[in-house]
Amino acid sequence: MTANPESSTIRVPVGGSAGHPPYEVLVGSGLLGELPGLIGERVKRVAVIHPEALRPTGDAVREDLAAAGYEAIAIEVPNAEQAKDSAVAAYCWSVLGQSGFTRDDVVVGVGGGATTDLAGFVAATWLRGVRWIAVPTTVLGMVDAAVGGKTGINTAEGKNLVGAFHPPAGVLADLGALEALPRHDYVSGLAEVIKAGFIADPRILELVEEDPEAACTPAGPHTRELLERAIRVKADVVSEDLKEAGRREMLNYGHTLGHAIEKNERYTWRHGAAVSVGMVFAAELARVAGRLDDATADRHRSVLASVGLPLGYRGDAWPRLLETMRVDKKSRGDLLRFVVLDGLARPAILEGPDPAMLVAAYSEVAKA
Numbered sequence: 001m002t003a004n005p006e007s008s009t010i011r012v013p014v015g016g017s018a019g020h021p022p023y024e025v026l027v028g029s030g031l032l033g034e035l036p037g038l039i040g041e042r043v044k045r046v047a048v049i050h051p052e053a054l055r056p057t058g059d060a061v062r063e064d065l066a067a068a069g070y071e072a073i074a075i076e077v078p079n080a081e082q083a084k085d086s087a088v089a090a091y092c093w094s095v096l097g098q099s100g101f102t103r104d105d106v107v108v109g110v111g112g113g114a115t116t117d118l119a120g121f122v123a124a125t126w127l128r129g130v131r132w133i134a135v136p137t138t139v140l141g142m143v144d145a146a147v148g149g150k151t152g153i154n155t156a157e158g159k160n161l162v163g164a165f166h167p168p169a170g171v172l173a174d175l176g177a178l179e180a181l182p183r184h185d186y187v188s189g190l191a192e193v194i195k196a197g198f199i200a201d202p203r204i205l206e207l208v209e210e211d212p213e214a215a216c217t218p219a220g221p222h223t224r225e226l227l228e229r230a231i232r233v234k235a236d237v238v239s240e241d242l243k244e245a246g247r248r249e250m251l252n253y254g255h256t257l258g259h260a261i262e263k264n265e266r267y268t269w270r271h272g273a274a275v276s277v278g279m280v281f282a283a284e285l286a287r288v289a290g291r292l293d294d295a296t297a298d299r300h301r302s303v304l305a306s307v308g309l310p311l312g313y314r315g316d317a318w319p320r321l322l323e324t325m326r327v328d329k330k331s332r333g334d335l336l337r338f339v340v341l342d343g344l345a346r347p348a349i350l351e352g353p354d355p356a357m358l359v360a361a362y363s364e365v366a367k368a
């Protein structure tokens with residue numbers, strides 16, 4: 001892959017499918033100027049959904065849109081996972097209703113993955129679907145959440161249990177936003193970058209291993225390449241399988257246990273941290289099942305630990321975690337299904353594992 005000068009914009013195409021036009025993920029600097037071009041001319045109103053923490057950014061976007069002639073409506077929502085709630089979605093719907101938001105109008109989600117998941121869900125459900133644009137401001141949002149059209153909210157029973165496949169009309173990943181991102185959140189996003197490395201693009205793992213500290217900052221020499229590679233993995237998969245009929249399940253690597261941990265922690269853990277533990281579990285499960293070699297299984301711990309991601313979780317939580325995993329979207333009937341690796345970049349499904357195998361794999365996680 002060729003190195004890009006800092007000023008250049010990377011454009012990653014994402015293919016469309018029935019009823020869903022193709023779009024692009026733009027990665028670069030000063031990208032907000034692209035927003036009016038994506039929104040289009042017939043549009044009258046633009047609703048900008050942003051979290052409390054990004055009020056200045058939300059205001060700036062709204063002012064730019066007003067200057068470009070749109071009626072810009074700000075919808076401020078709670079930070080992080082608290083936004084992925086039916087009451088917050090209902091609040092957004094009420095603002096859209098009161099502003100006379102029509103099918104010609106556009107939603108813009110500015111924030112991390114929690115905000116873009118909510119904004120996309122509001123766009124998917126308002127008038128049965130209006131266009132939306134994602135402006136991700138976290139690593140995780142840029143490489144994963146804003147791409148691919150999975151939108152949704154949580155319920156008391158679990159993570160992302162209500163949602164819709166509703167791809168954005170475009171994604172603007174402005175790298176400048178990452179300067180203000182706390183390290184804890186930056187590193188959480190690296191879990192999804194590393195996930196892309198294990199399931200599809202091992203060069204990602206080499207780049208992180210070469211200099212883990214540099215991988216944890218936006219100024220690192222490989223930052224653009226890491227983000228671009230992870231985005232290309234995601235774009236490639238969702239272009240082929242938008243509605244998760246098959247191949248897309250690989251993007252759920254580490255998420256079966258990860259989502260259960262998030263729920264158990266009442267969403268106070270960052271998604272990436274929980275997915276990190278979930279990947280260690282999936283690697284142990286594949287090892288116990290005789291499907292994954294020791295070196296690749298051990299590499300999970302070393303690369304995740306090198307950037308400060310967690311590897312373990314409480315042993316006493318296992319019965320609750322198992323119960324939550326039963327409502328994972330990959331389950332079929334009473335069958336639990338896990339994404340595992342048969343080798344590096346060889347994702348596969350392990351269906352209905354022997355309960356003893358699950359316990360053995362979790363005991364390795366509980367030890368860490």
Ligand SMILES: NC(=O)c1ccc[n+]([C@@H]2O[C@H](COP(=O)([O-])OP(=O)(O)OC[C@H]3O[C@@H](n4cnc5c(N)ncnc54)[C@H](O)[C@@H]3O)[C@@H](O)[C@H]2O)c1
Nearest residue numbers: 051053079080112113114137138140144145150177180181
């Ligand atoms: N739809 C998908 O395909 C998909 C993929 C991966 C993850 N997700 C979802 O994404 C969510 C996690 O996203 P996340 O890790 O981006 O966390 P987040 O959206 O919860 O953001 C983390 C925190 O950072 C703040 N923040 C955001 N951008 C900032 C910036 N530039 N500077 C300072 N603070 C900033 C937010 O307000 C929040 O408090 C989870 O809900 C997860 O389920 C969805």
Ligand SMILES: O=C(O)C(=O)C[C@@H](O)[C@H](O)[C@H](O)COP(=O)(O)O
Nearest residue numbers: 144148150159160248251252255329
């Ligand atoms: O895009 C996908 O497909 C993924 O599974 C990506 C995940 O990183 C993401 O966290 C997603 O929201 C999980 O989806 P879910 O269907 O398990 O809720």
Ligand SMILES: [Zn+2]
Nearest residue numbers: 192255271275
């Ligand atoms: Zn995820």
